[in-house]
Amino acid sequence: MLRDTRRSAAYFDELLPEFDEGIEETQQALDAGDFVLPDEQVDAAHQLYELAILRAVAHYSRGAGRAELAPLVAEILPLRQQLSAVAERLPAGQQVYRQPFEVFGGQGEACGSANINRYIYALWWLGLLIATDADKAHIQQVLASIGNAGRDALLDRIATRLGHPPETPAEELLYPALYRPLLAAFDAEPTTQQTLLGVFLDQWYDQCQEADWYDNHLCDGEFVYTDYYVGYWSVEALLVTQLLGIDDRDFRDHAHYPGDLSQQP
Template structure:
């Protein structure tokens, strides 16, 4: 969220990169601490670490963790972060062979031995983006256009949904950081899909493509 806030403020990609690179050591630190929990308490981690098929974590819908992982990977690619760093991020994310979209993204990022799942955690939102992976160019444009134009309305369970209308002060998502479809540019960048004139949505962070 901090990296996204800096992006929305107009921070250059060069200046944004340290904030994006800082996510991994924080995530590694969190896992290292959680690993020290007593064995009988380890199951509590599922709601906070799994990207799908788990319960809500403190009222935060499952899909939030999935979205944030895609945002993280998108920012890493856009900032041209080193491959070793990205591979470490994929390792800490895990979820190998559980989600088609994430598996295809991971393979494109260097995890060549990964098995691609036939399952998609959130098809109601991400099916068009996932289908774009093996489509023709014309069909890719059509699918991506469908995805980005329905992206915000389909993510009404996201913690940050309607945050531009919020006047609260105490929750970490109760401030407006902009609405950016980083997942869109991640797939555009990884598949080297040329931009289409139909991609007119204001939620596309074009300077990251």
């Protein structure tokens, strides 16, 4: 069942093998030493990590269910761990190069991509893990790989719900214009939580203009992997809904809510 009809089933049927090929070929090139410079190696490792997340979202758009997504989501962690390992090999004088890839907020672009993208992808990753029933040990490793504890109030509240509270939780949001309703849901009454999620979903896409994938449904040609259209799904809304046990029946059919990943009746 095609879930996102902004593009045809044929488009996704052609796209999904390209993601597989892109991941395989980039990994082979990285392993073979084809990326000579240390910063090029970091770029390639970062691309692999993001490709794996985007591939999972594209599979959901094409119609994959939780069981089909689970092995794809499980493959994200080793690629994120690889990024850290490759970044560790940067010469001492170039270690600063890794910060835009790994540190949320207050950082410049990485590979031409705004910093908020790394934050969004981290939330998507966590949302996909919850949706596919990843075990606690795996999630603990994911949170360690994501890092940034104590930097963002929403991420810290999510980590706390997952059983890993930061020593000093952040009180402020790194991206308040977009994520204030989601943070507010953690302290709201049930009916207010539903309202906040609805507000968030209604404004979500318009507030994501810095995202790599914004307006990708209008792309006539794909030149880099972030040009491909994978679907406009607020997986972070699903993440918060599932963690807080919010009744999502009122917004399960929202155009940007991945309701088929909901584990509520």
